Amino acid sequence: MADETALADFPSLFSLKDKVALVTGGSRGLGLNAASAFLQAGCTKVFISSRKAKACEAAVAQLNRLANLQPGARAISVPADSATVQGIESLVAQVSQHTEHVDILFANAGATWGEKFETHPESAFSKVMDxxxxxxxxxxxxxxxxxxxxxxxxxxxxxxxxxxxxxLGVGTLGTQATFGYSASKAAVLHLGRNLAVELGPRHILVNSICPGFFPTKMANGLLELTGGLEKHASLNPARRLGRPEDIAGVVVYLASRAGAHVNAATIEIDGGALHSTGQLLGAKEPEPKL
Structure with missing residues (x-):
């Protein structure tokens, strides 16, 4: 009988040693949290992409100052506009100048738009969905x-x-209603499941994360408009809002050997707020186009 206590190389279970990662929307917020986690977990290269070159360069400089990186590990700026096919093709070309492979793709770039139902513009809805x-x-x-x-x-x-x-639930409603954002996030979850089944046989696993409220520079405006940080924290079943480490832990799990048999999954990172009647549902920081 096999020894059921034996685990293959347990110390490396959550290691990303020698991996190469790309983070779109990686110049700030949750994307930058994840990029930091990938580097500190052992990646040799982490590519940071967003529409603004200066923002990418600032993020890369910050990441490359981290003290506990693997020898030779570095973050690399690859600015591109992910909203267009040409921008994505440019991103592929830039990344290909540095590496022949990518092990981790964190598709994080996104946008939202807040406007009441009567005046919610069609153009904004289309831009967010695209x-x-x-x-x-x-x-x-x-x-x-x-x-x-x-x-x-x-x-x-x-x-x-x-x-x-x-x-997964209902997003922000009222004067800052996020109809397109909520619909787009429901759609991309199902897209992820389809991609997981299509790409699994090619040895590419696809999973999705569903953050709730994470107080960042981008999120604080909506947090204040809907009651403030303390109110949202008090209504959360976990009695707090998200922290950078909460994102870091989940993405490293999914990207490492620990998550090697997880595919087509959706992980909520919200302290249980989605299931609490006392908390606004679907609350996530409004991400302007990066």
């Missing part, structure tokens, strides 16, 4: 050859999609 859903598909499609390059049965590549609890 970036939050179509651009995710195109990004995964264009990066699939790099993700497959060294993916194997025992060491698959990973795609992690940032969705939101707004895609």
């Amino acid at each position: 970036l939050n859903v179509k651009a995710v598909f195109v990004t995964v499609q264009k990066f699939a050859p790099l993700l497959q390059k060294r993916a194997t049965l025992d060491d698959p590549s990973r795609v992690i999609i940032t969705a939101s609890t707004a895609g």
Whole structure:
């Protein structure tokens, strides 16, 4: 009988040693939290992409000052507009100048729009759906050859999609209603399941995360408009809001050997707020286009 207490190389279970990661929407907020986690977990290269080159450069400088990186590990700026096919193709070309493979794609770039029902513009709805859903598909499609390059049965590549609890419940309503955002996050969750089944046999696993409220520079405006940080924390079943480490832990789990048999999954990171009648549902920081 096999020894059921034996675990293969347990110390490396959550290690990302020698992995290469790309983070879209990585210049701030949850994307930058995840990029920091990938580097500190052992990645040799972490590519940071957003629409603004200066923001990417600032994020990369901050990441490369981290004290506990693997020798030679570094963050690399690859600015691109993920809202267009041309921008995504440019991103592939830039990344390909530094590496022949990508092990982890964190599809985090996104946008939202808040406006009441009567005046919610069609153009804004379309823009949010395009970036939050179509651009995710195109990004995964264009990066699939790099993700497959060294993916194997025992060491698959990973795609992690940032969705939101707004895609599982009801998002923000009223004067700052996020109809397009909520619909887009529900759509991208189902897109992720389809991609997981399509790409699993190619040794690419696809999973989604659904953050709730994380107080950041981007989120604080909506938090204040809907009652403030203390109110939201007090109504949360866990009695607090999200922290950077909460994102870091989940993305490292999904990207490491610890998550090597997790595919087509959705992980809520909200302290249970989605299921609490006392908390606003679907609350996630409003992410302006990066």
